[in-house]
Amino acid sequence: MCASHCGGACLLKVHVRDGIITRIETDDGEEPQLRGCLRGRAYRQRVYAPDRLLYPLKRVGQRGEGKFERISWDEALDTTARELLRVRDTYGPASIILAQMTGDVCSLNNFGAMDRLLSMAGGYTSPWGVTSFQGGVYASLVTYGTWFCSNTRDDLLNSRLIIMWGWDPASTVTGPNTCWYLAQAREAGARIICVDPRYTDSAATFAHQWIPIRPGTDTAMLLAMAHVMIREKLHDQAFLSTYTVGFDRFSDYVMGAEDGLPKTPRWAEPITGVPAATIEQLAREYATTRPAALMTGIAPGRTAYGEQYHRAAITLAAMTGNVGVHGGDAGARAWESVMGGFPYPVNSMISAIPRVSNPVEKAFPRTAGPLFYRRPRIHFSRLADAILKGKAGGYHADYKALVVAQCNYLVQFPNSNKIARALKSLEFMVVEEQFMTPTASYADIVLPVASFMERNDLTQGVGTAYIGSMNRVIEPLGECKPPWRIAAELAERMGLDGYLDKSEEEVLEERARQNGVPDYGALKERGVYRYQLPGPFVAFKEQIEDPANHPFPTPSGKIEIYSQQWEELGIEGLPPLPRYFESWEGRSDPLAEKYPLQLITTHFKRRALSQFENIPWLREVQEQALLMNASDAEARGIRNGDMVRVFNDRGETVIRARVTERIMPGVVDLPHGAWYAPDEKGVDRAGCANVLTSEEYSPGGSFPYNTALVQVEKLD
Ligand SMILES: Nc1nc2c(c(=O)[nH]1)N[C@H]1C(S)=C(S)[C@@H](COP(=O)(O)OP(=O)(O)OC[C@H]3O[C@@H](n4cnc5c(=O)[nH]c(N)nc54)[C@H](O)[C@@H]3O)O[C@H]1N2
Ligand SMILES: Nc1nc2c(c(=O)[nH]1)N[C@H]1C(S)=C(S)[C@@H](COP(=O)(O)OP(=O)(O)OC[C@H]3O[C@@H](n4cnc5c(=O)[nH]c(N)nc54)[C@H](O)[C@@H]3O)O[C@H]1N2
Ligand SMILES: [Mo]
Numbered sequence: 181m182c183a184s185h186c187g188g189a190c191l192l193k194v195h196v197r198d199g200i201i202t203r204i205e206t207d208d209g210e211e212p213q214l215r216g217c218l219r220g221r222a223y224r225q226r227v228y229a230p231d232r233l234l235y236p237l238k239r240v241g242q243r244g245e246g247k248f249e250r251i252s253w254d255e256a257l258d259t260t261a262r263e264l265l266r267v268r269d270t271y272g273p274a275s276i277i278l279a280q281m282t283g284d285v286c287s288l289n290n291f292g293a294m295d296r297l298l299s300m301a302g303g304y305t306s307p308w309g310v311t312s313f314q315g316g317v318y319a320s321l322v323t324y325g326t327w328f329c330s331n332t333r334d335d336l337l338n339s340r341l342i343i344m345w346g347w348d349p350a351s352t353v354t355g356p357n358t359c360w361y362l363a364q365a366r367e368a369g370a371r372i373i374c375v376d377p378r379y380t381d382s383a384a385t386f387a388h389q390w391i392p393i394r395p396g397t398d399t400a401m402l403l404a405m406a407h408v409m410i411r412e413k414l415h416d417q418a419f420l421s422t423y424t425v426g427f428d429r430f431s432d433y434v435m436g437a438e439d440g441l442p443k444t445p446r447w448a449e450p451i452t453g454v455p456a457a458t459i460e461q462l463a464r465e466y467a468t469t470r471p472a473a474l475m476t477g478i479a480p481g482r483t484a485y486g487e488q489y490h491r492a493a494i495t496l497a498a499m500t501g502n503v504g505v506h507g508g509d510a511g512a513r514a515w516e517s518v519m520g521g522f523p524y525p526v527n528s529m530i531s532a533i534p535r536v537s538n539p540v541e542k543a544f545p546r547t548a549g550p551l552f553y554r555r556p557r558i559h560f561s562r563l564a565d566a567i568l569k570g571k572a573g574g575y576h577a578d579y580k581a582l583v584v585a586q587c588n589y590l591v592q593f594p595n596s597n598k599i600a601r602a603l604k605s606l607e608f609m610v611v612e613e614q615f616m617t618p619t620a621s622y623a624d625i626v627l628p629v630a631s632f633m634e635r636n637d638l639t640q641g642v643g644t645a646y647i648g649s650m651n652r653v654i655e656p657l658g659e660c661k662p663p664w665r666i667a668a669e670l671a672e673r674m675g676l677d678g679y680l681d682k683s684e685e686e687v688l689e690e691r692a693r694q695n696g697v698p699d700y701g702a703l704k705e706r707g708v709y710r711y712q713l714p715g716p717f718v719a720f721k722e723q724i725e726d727p728a729n730h731p732f733p734t735p736s737g738k739i740e741i742y743s744q745q746w747e748e749l750g751i752e753g754l755p756p757l758p759r760y761f762e763s764w765e766g767r768s769d770p771l772a773e774k775y776p777l778q779l780i781t782t783h784f785k786r787r788a789l790s791q792f793e794n795i796p797w798l799r800e801v802q803e804q805a806l807l808m809n810a811s812d813a814e815a816r817g818i819r820n821g822d823m824v825r826v827f828n829d830r831g832e833t834v835i836r837a838r839v840t841e842r843i844m845p846g847v848v849d850l851p852h853g854a855w856y857a858p859d860e861k862g863v864d865r866a867g868c869a870n871v872l873t874s875e876e877y878s879p880g881g882s883f884p885y886n887t888a889l890v891q892v893e894k895l896d
Contacts, residue, residue: 292531426742
């Protein structure tokens with residue numbers, strides 16, 4: 181099973197002859213199928229890519245110069261162990277940072293491997309913030325008291341109206357069957373509306389209507405929709421009275437009783453770029469078509485004040501009585517099922533390797549309030565700043581060593597140019613990789629990682645009830661090792677006993693059992709175990725059907741449109757009610773005179789984040805390019821296919837322009853994930869979006885990857 185961090189987890193039938201993969205097919209069996217996409221089916225090219233890293237390497241040139249020499253595992257592990265111990269003993273364990281993400285969504289070879297090692301060794305600094313949906317995590321926890329707010333995707337078949345709000349599953353998968361159910365819902369007569377600055381593939385395929393909206397202004401539009409509903413008495417007062425607290429306060433804010441500013445569609449029109457009449461139409465449609473699923477994407481949450489968008493969307497879902505009912509949706513998006521939340525014991529993304537608490541984090545003071553809000557630690561987007569400044573910049577340590585695992589830090593995090601500077605200042609950097617990524621090219625030691633074809637694991641996809649087995653189909657290439665083995669062997673070299681006292685198979689079998697799989701052998705043989713649910717699962721159904729016995733897990737036991745707890749915390753930018761804040765680097769920022777275009781940085785169909793960027797078949801599918809509206813192009817003398825400079829004060833990249841009507845005027849899209857390739861002048865030549873994005877994070881921790889102003893010029 182392939183689980184390449186796209187939210188899908190799909191069956192691959194891998195044909196092997198003499199230990200070599202010859203062909204890959206996918207599921208063609210019972211519905212709902214777990215059909216692999218272009219990436220899974222091109223995986224043979226990834227495994228045998230000519231640039232696969234097969235041996236440990238050590239740096240021989242300057243840091244970042246990319247000059248390496250092959251070394252033995254003994255030398256690689258000894259050097260890494262020695263350096264980590266040296267940094268720990270010289271500067272303290274907090275000087276070691278782990279930058280860890282999710283190469284493949286799996287149980288054994290995930291963040292738990294390095295976390296255990298470094299925690300056992302005395303601890304490390306762990307940056308906080310969920311890149312994907314910190315805004316959704318925050319809003320779900322504040323409003324519902326849990327981040328498990330999702331239905332199984334088959335419940336879309338019960339919807340009469342589906343609003344795809346900044347959500348493009350035709351490109352981003354987010355569940356192996358999402359598009360299949362959208363297609364069926366449409367055939368069954370559901371109306372489908374897309375609210376997005378781009379006319380997405382999902383809109384082109386499924387939607388009856390496209391409503392373009394300016395990035396980062398979604399909260400304003402949602403508030404204006406609430407205004408229409410309240411004004412026209414379309415909201416479900418009985419639902420609000422029974423299940424929520426604070427609607428009256430929200431209503432006062434929306435209607436202007438609180439601040440003298442009614443949040444009318446006319447107010448929202450110049451902010452959002454959506455005509456007032458369209459806002460009214462959507463508000464009426466959402467309030468009167470029952471049931472309706474507001475499928476909020478997480479991209480609008482990856483903006484400045486992105487948390488407020490999620491809180492406002494949840495409020496609208498409650499106002500229309502669509503929470504906890506079939507065909508509705510709670511309007512929140514965070515950990516969709518892969519961390520749990522469905523009615524079976526699933527925790528396959530939680531590490532199968534036992535965790536010990538990290539002494540550095542444990543000793544660290546937390547601010548009051550829910551545990552997820554860990555302000556004192558370094559936000560992941562500020563890591564480069566922390567490395568560059570250390571204690572002198574107000575951070576809690578001087579950072580000297582960086583361990584990078586399953587993460588393309590330099591490419592995927594904001595302000596790549598600054599990250600590059602920070603990496604140069606480190607004393608030691610080790611990277612676990614399959615390829616010589618821009619990040620790996622800065623390492624002192626590179627440790628080669630086996631692909632999932634070369635190791636065993638368990639996985640899960642979003643929205644469908646199953647667990648999958650990632651079976652090893654070939655021996656590891658070259659001297660590659662699975663991440664958990666690398667951590668275990670490092671533990672030995674660092675003199676740490678008891679890293680793991682079980683075999684790989686024992687760990688996985690135990691995890692499968694914990695996940696309710698009756699027969700691990702059968703799971704391995706079939707590749708998948710499907711949980712039998714009595715029907716589509718709907719989050720919060722119990723709370724809605726039997727509120728007396730099933731309170732929401734919030735302080736009040738209700739859906740908290742207004743949160744007393746957050747009133748008391750009084751943190752700027754995180755008010756107790758969903759509110760619209762004018763964002764930095766929005767259209768009204770004075771900076772817009774210099775940089776008039778709003779940049780969004782979407783997830784690309786042929787990549788998963790920055791993965792698969794180097795695969796020839798996939799590169800043929802889609803060219804990396806800047807999407808811009810024909811009117812913006814014309815004003816700059818740019819024609820389709822021209823090379824353009826995209827720039828702001830943080831950086832510059834040169835890339836081809838794709839001129840189209842499929843993106844609204846004033847907005848450009850540079851899909852992120854292209855491998856940072858600065859030339860001698862520091863101008864990126866790959867179309868790497870993060871040379872342009874800002875490390876300024878939102879008050880609730882959202883990464884504002886879709887909040888950045890740029891200018892575009894034709895390259896002379
Ligand atoms: N093929 C592929 N699939 C993937 C991934 C990948 O890289 N490639 N990545 C996976 C991962 S890790 C994640 S977190 C998810 C991400 O999934 P998403 O966050 O849903 O993906 P995006 O492409 O960033 O954005 C979805 C849509 O939101 C729109 N959008 C951007 N900003 C705004 C805004 O301010 N308002 C509104 N209304 N719309 C906006 C974009 O135009 C886009 O059409 O996808 C997963 N699936
Ligand atoms: N501008 C912009 N930037 C973004 C986003 C955005 O919307 N806009 N989205 C953000 C989001 S949602 C996310 S989740 C992050 C992701 O950020 P990352 O997780 O850093 O992105 P990946 O490209 O998946 O990098 C994983 C790296 O791990 C390597 N690797 C090492 N070991 C393994 C392994 O065992 N298996 C696999 N498969 N790979 C391994 C891969 O080769 C790859 O280089 O990016 C964020 N960055
Ligand atoms: Mo993500």
